[in-house]
Amino acid sequence: MSYGVVWFKRDLRLHDHAALTAASIDGRLLCLYIIEPDLWRQADASSQHYHFMLECLQDLSDSLAHRGGKLLVRIGEPVAVLEQLHRAAPFTALYSHEETGNGFTFERDKAVARWCLRRGVVWREYPQTGVIRRLTNRDGWAARWESFVAQPCLPAPSLSGIPLPQPSQTWPTAEELGVFPFNPPARQLGGRRRAIAVLRDFLEQRSAQYRGGISSPLSAPTACSRLSPYLAAGCLSLREIVQATRRQMARLPKENTRQRKGLQAFISRLHWHCHFMQKLESEPEIEWRNMHRGYDGLRENEHNEAQLAALMAGRTGWPLVDACVAMLNHTGWLNFRMRAMLVSVAAYPLWLHWRPVGLWLARAFLDYEPGIHWSQLQMQSGTTGINATRVYNPVKQAMDHDPQGRFVRRWLPALRQVPDVWLFEPWKMPDELRQRYGLDQAGWPAKPPVELESATRAAKQRLHGLRKQPAVRAGKAAVVNRHGSRQAVPAARRGNAATAFQQQLGLPLADD
Ligand SMILES: Cc1cc2nc3c(=O)[nH]c(=O)nc-3n(C[C@H](O)[C@H](O)[C@H](O)COP(=O)(O)OP(=O)(O)OC[C@H]3O[C@@H](n4cnc5c(N)ncnc54)[C@H](O)[C@@H]3O)c2cc1C
Structure with missing residues (x-):
């Protein structure tokens, strides 16, 4: 008797799960999760993502068991896993949500689609967010988002499963899979x-x-x-x-x-x-290619490995930057403004390309979502060609958002004794005070890798110089057409030049 396979990916729930509901209406089903070793070994994955996913999987498996269902977990490459299942007991349909993932999952999905075609299996995919597949331009997008979120949520369906054709395999450890080891001690737990x-x-x-x-x-x-x-x-x-x-x-x-x-x-x-x-x-290529091609070559050939290493180690000497890295390493999370500031420091004074910075942060953010992540990386680095330049000065950000230095002192024990007056610019402290407060003993950097103001000014000049070039200006309209929001931004709510620029382009204010 025929049945359908529900392939769980990044949709680890039973509620409001369009693929599961559709499969349950069509008849008997098998719930499948595939642990893909090659996916977990990608440069944007880390062990925190894997552990979090296992916690979610355990929760999903318990919920299924509670409803009399079972989750089959297989390890391997999806085409091979599906082929094996199909050989053991042919199925007619594969159900899943559409995934906007990284380049690896995009290619994997194309391979699965080809396999389905060969085997005569129908692959039914359903949207799980307001993202629209095969969209030609952004006209009317906001209204379609609204209509998507307004549809009634689907209750968890009652399940009539088939007996599992093979037993679930034991879940491998992150070490066995060779996942990049990074699992912050205070990260959020999954499920x-x-x-x-x-x-x-x-x-x-x-x-x-x-x-x-x-x-x-x-x-x-x-x-x-x-x-x-x-x-x-x-x-x-x-x-x-x-x-x-x-x-x-x-x-x-x-x-x-x-x-x-x-x-x-x-x-x-x-x-x-x-x-x-x-x-x-x-545009899946924006994971590794500039959204506006006119910015190609801007930073690619000037990568400074030592500066990237200092940033990743939280040893730049800019206290707010290093405190953020310390918090990130402990929790796997940072708020929007501090993420934007880290990328701004990387992109402007340190003049680093967004791709290696983005890979580091992808592994560090527990919530890594490729679509948000790479778009934000490019926006904060000035390579979209359609957003106002956003430069966050880490000293000013510290004064605005940590005026008493509580955050910096909490995450940087080496600076705890430093008086307020030097706290955000410790490189300006006289040598005897560095000695007195133990900065040298703690190995605190004598000064940041570059002088902040002049390096930032030079970076902005280079970016704006390129932006003014006729070919670059001409390329902007195509990017707006493809990616820009059509939402009107009420003028009364906008004040400064940057927001006016956004408004002019009809872009939303993606800022806090
Ligand atoms: C360089 C950079 C990289 C980022 N990478 C990611 C990422 O990989 N995954 C991710 O979920 N968010 C990312 N963000 C956006 C934002 O920082 C996080 O969504 C937010 O900090 C998550 O915490 P929260 O759920 O408590 O946020 P809340 O403020 O409670 O927001 C609720 C939800 O709204 C969405 N959201 C919030 N802010 C933004 C934003 N600016 N752009 C798009 N969506 C947003 C997220 O889904 C978030 O969970 C990134 C931002 C920057 C500047």
Whole structure:
């Protein structure tokens, strides 16, 4: 008797799972997850992602068992795994969500599509976010996003499985697979149950701090939703988060405008989630190639390995930068503004290409989502050709968002004794004070790798010089057409030149 295979990928849940629901309506089904050794050995993966995924898988497996179902876990290359299953018991349809992943998963999916064609298996794929496949341009995109998130969420279906054709294989360890070892001690833990608890806590309590709380690295860890790794692994659907948020907004007392506005700002970010992912979906090459080709050659040939190493080690000598790296290494998370600042420091004063910086951060961010990540890397590095230049000065950011130095002192024990006046620019301290506060003994860098102001000025000049060239200016319209948002930005809410520029181009303000 025929059956369908539901292939779980980055959609590790039973609720609002279009592929699972469709398969359950069509008849008997087999739930499959494939651990792909080659995927986990890619340069953008690290062991924290693997451990998080296993936690989600355990939770999914428990939920299935609770409903009388079973999850088959196989290890190998998907075409080989599907072929083996098909030989043992031929199936007629494969069900999954569309995935906007990295270049590896894109090629793998193309190979699976060819295999399905050869075997006469129908592959039914369903969107799980507002990202639209085979989109030709961005006209009407925002309205389609709204109609996607407004559709009713699908309940977890009742399952009539087939007996597993083969037993599940034992889940290999990250070491056995050869995954890049990076597993921060205080990272978030995976699984839908944890995701629901984080969502509830945010909607009911923490969202009251969202407005005004998400920029400082001190308040952001609790003011932000912290839902990103659960979205990346698909423990929650984007739609159920949007709908739960709207329900919570409706429940709030009328006078609670602060929390309501916070939740509205949060929904805007869920919109950006798909807006940015759409860029990679529409142009997968932006994972490794400049979004605007006119910027090719800008930084490629001047890569400074020692400066990248200092940044990755959190030893630049700019306290806020190094404190952020320390927090990232401990938690696997940073708020938007601090991520943007790290990339800005890499791209401007250090003049590093976004690709190696992006690979490092992809491994370091537990919530690594290729579509958001590579689009943001390019935007913060000035290679999209359509966004205003964003340069974050790490000394000014420290003064604005950590005025008492609590964040810096917390993450950098070497600077704990340093008085406020020197804290954000310790290289300006006289030698005897460096001695007194133990900076040399702690191995604190004598000075940053470059002089901040002059290096940043030179970098901006080079970028703007290129931007003014007629060929580069001419190339902008095509990028706007392909990737730019068509959303109107209310003028009254925009103040400075950068935002006016964004508005002129009809782009959303992807900033906090
Ligand atoms: C260089 C750089 C790289 C980034 N890489 C990633 C990444 O790999 N994965 C990722 O999820 N986010 C990424 N972001 C966006 C943002 O920093 C994170 O989504 C956010 O910090 C996650 O924490 P949160 O869920 O508590 O955020 P919240 O503020 O609570 O936001 C809720 C959700 O909205 C989405 N979101 C928030 N901000 C943005 C944004 N600026 N652009 C697009 N979507 C957004 C995310 O899905 C997030 O989970 C990156 C930002 C920068 C500057």
